[in-house]
Amino acid sequence: MxxxxxxxxxxxxxxxxxxxxxxxxxxxxxxxxxxxxxxxxxxxxxxxxxxxxxxxxxxxxxxxxxxxxxxxxxxxxxxxxxxxxxxxxxxxxxxxxxxxxxxxxxxxxxxxxxxxxxxxxxxxxxxxxxxxxxxxxxxxxxALGPDAEDITPAQFRERIARGRSAVKARLLDQSVLAGVGNLLADETLWQARIRPSVPADELTRTELDRLHRALESSLRAAIEKGGVHTGEVIGERNADGACPRCGAPMLHGTVGGRSTWWCSAEQQ
DNA sequence: ACTCGTGTTAGCTG
DNA sequence: TCAGCTAACACGAG
CATH class of the missing domain: 3.20.190.10 (MutM-like, N-terminal)
Structure with a gap:
């Protein structure tokens, strides 16, 4: 949990x-x-x-x-x-x-x-x-990066975008950013409409800022509702395999060594 | 019966 | 040095 x-x-x-x-x-x-x-x-x-x-x-x-x-x-x-x-x-x-x-x-x-x-x-x-x-x-x-609740937009851009790993792997790396787990990473990427497997250094500044805002909002929602399992996509994950926002099929695979869900239409 | 997984880390490989 | 994989932990869910 x-x-x-x-x-x-x-x-x-x-x-x-x-x-x-x-x-x-x-x-x-x-x-x-x-x-x-x-x-x-x-x-x-x-x-x-x-x-x-x-x-x-x-x-x-x-x-x-x-x-x-x-x-x-x-x-x-x-x-x-x-x-x-x-x-x-x-x-x-x-x-x-x-x-x-x-x-x-x-x-x-x-x-x-x-x-x-x-x-x-x-x-x-x-x-x-x-x-x-x-x-x-x-x-x-x-050994841990800044706490996910406290990291500034500039810190976030600088730390996440470093290296060629998938952006989801960067979000999960506790030495980069501390506090994000598998479910919160999926929720955040879905909210930001970014494909989890995109190499981190290919993200634009606009996308990095959008990702940071999505992290803040999904964190806030999870804290209010009492846990990351209450996320918009996460809660729906297995229901009918459709994106709760646009209805396109959700895809499932492995990114950064972890089970990953993303929208086939919006997270390309 | 069998696979998978809300996490971390040491150790290995290319 | 970096990136990706595996095993180890032990149990419940599907």
Missing amino acids: PELPEVERARQVLLGALDREIADIDDTDDWVCRPHRPGDIANALAGGRLVEAHRRGKAMWCETETADGSAGPRLGIHLGMGGRLIVSGDDGEQAGGEPDRPDRSPRKPEWDRFTVTFADGGQLRLFDKRRLGRVRLEPDID
């Missing part, structure tokens, strides 16, 4: 985990917590607290303090493809949404991949069936 809009909601959940004393950490999943060894994260943070929750693109991290009040290591959290954060208070009440349709597939404790237990009895959990999420100390935030 998570692209930028969903991750921002997860960050809001994470705020509920701040300023609470950390009593215990389960970091025994050595895939999710790689390259650390089990116990590394627990030893670094036990007795301390999380004090700030930040986000850049799809990456989140917390500033921490150790027991004596000095700065601790940053704790990086990435939700991967389907991870969710769940925070419970000292009363056991949870925030963070229901993990994965609890009615039909009851939550399995073994899908908690990382758990912080606070001294007040509450918890912060990373719930992630597929184990594609990641938790690590001192994540390299600077």
